[in-house]
Amino acid sequence: AQTVTQSQPEMSVQEAETVTLSCTYDTSENNYYLFWYKQPPSRQMILVIRQEAYKQQNATENRFSVNFQKAAKSFSLKISDSQLGDTAMYFCAFMTQGGSEKLVFGKGTKLTVNP
Amino acid sequence: GAGVSQTPSNKVTEKGKYVELRCDPISGHTALYWYRQSLGQGPEFLIYFQGTGAADDSGLPNDRFFAVRPEGSVSTLKIQRTERGDSAVYLCASSPGTAQETQYFGPGTRLLVL
Numbered sequence: 001a002q003t004v005t006q007s008q009p010e011m012s013v014q015e016a017e018t019v020t021l022s023c024t025y026d027t028s029e030n031n032y033y034l035f036w037y038k039q040p041p042s043r044q045m046i047l048v049i050r051q052e053a054y055k056q057q058n059a060t061e062n063r064f065s066v067n068f069q070k071a072a073k074s075f076s077l078k079i080s081d082s083q084l085g086d087t088a089m090y091f092c093a094f095m096t097q098g099g100s101e102k103l104v105f106g107k108g109t110k111l112t113v114n115p
Numbered sequence: 116g117a118g119v120s121q122t123p124s125n126k127v128t129e130k131g132k133y134v135e136l137r138c139d140p141i142s143g144h145t146a147l148y149w150y151r152q153s154l155g156q157g158p159e160f161l162i163y164f165q166g167t168g169a170a171d172d173s174g175l176p177n178d179r180f181f182a183v184r185p186e187g188s189v190s191t192l193k194i195q196r197t198e199r200g201d202s203a204v205y206l207c208a209s210s211p212g213t214a215q216e217t218q219y220f221g222p223g224t225r226l227l228v229l
Contacts, residue, residue: 004157035217043204045158045220091157100171101146101210103218105157 002027002094006106013082014114020067021077021109023092031097034068034075039089039108048090051075053097082113119221121207127227128197136192136224138207144219145212147190149182152204152223161205164190165212197228 003026013019025034036048051059051068058066063083067076079086089110093103120139128134140147145166150158160174164184172182179197184190194201204225208218 037220042222043206043225044222045206045208047217047219050217093157100173101163101165101218102148102160102171102174103150103158104160107155107157 002029002032002096002104004092004094004104004106006092006109008109009107010110010112012112012114013079015082015084017082018078018080019082019111021079021090021092021111023075023077023106025073025075025092025094027073027094027096029096033095033097034066035093035095035103036064036066036075036077037091037093037105038086039091040087045091049077079111084113084115087111087113119207119209119219121205121221121224123224124222125225125227127229129229130197130199132197132228134194134197134226136194136205136226138190138192138209138221140188140190140207140209141219143211144209145187146210146216146218147184148208148210148218149190149192150206150208152206154203158206161192194226197226199228202226202228 032053034051037045063080089108091108092106147164149161152158163171166187179195181193204223206223208220210216
């Protein structure tokens with residue numbers, strides 16, 4: 001069974017600075033997908049970024065980028081130029097390619113951006 | 116619609132009662148998922164529909180939980196004989212239905228069993 005571990009329950013960063021959230025996962029599969037979702041207090045999960053395991057190039061979306069290390073089974077999220085609106089819970093998630101479509105989530109990291 | 120909607124937003128019930136939670140997916144999305152999020156945890160998979168049929172129900176915790184999607188659009192999650200441990204946020208997501216598409220989540224229903 002796949003597992004996802006987020007070792008930082010809480011983090012904080014000053015506005016305009018950069019922060020990195022960690023995620024490791026365990027799987028015996030070779031083909032899979034990784035995701036970072038953001039969950040603000042409104043509860044709605046919002047996709048931040050997605051990475052296909054077969055792609056060597058790290059995904060980027062504006063201020064958000066990932067450091068995907070397949071051999072180490074590591075998938076960290078870097079947020080540049082942090083904004084107050086980035087304050088939220090961040091969840092790392094895993095999906096096997098070709099299998100069930102279910103997402104397996106970590107426990108989350110609570111990020112606070114301070115003014 | 117513009118996004119996934121879920122009703123009610125909040126539901127308070129008494130132990131032993133029956134509850135139904137509704138999910139309206141994004142129009143045209145054939146895949147629909149239910150997850151349960153307990154306090155301080157990440158969401159946990161319950162069931163996945165492709166069209167009208169349950170493609171994977173391995174996450175349903177026991178036979179008190181049941182979900183339907185009779186016309187391949189709206190889905191209802193049904194919980195019989197509720198227990199205090201069922202208290203959680205129930206999240207619904209949908210995707211276009213081709214393999215490994217991104218899942219789009221609704222705002223969830225917060226269920227409290229007294």
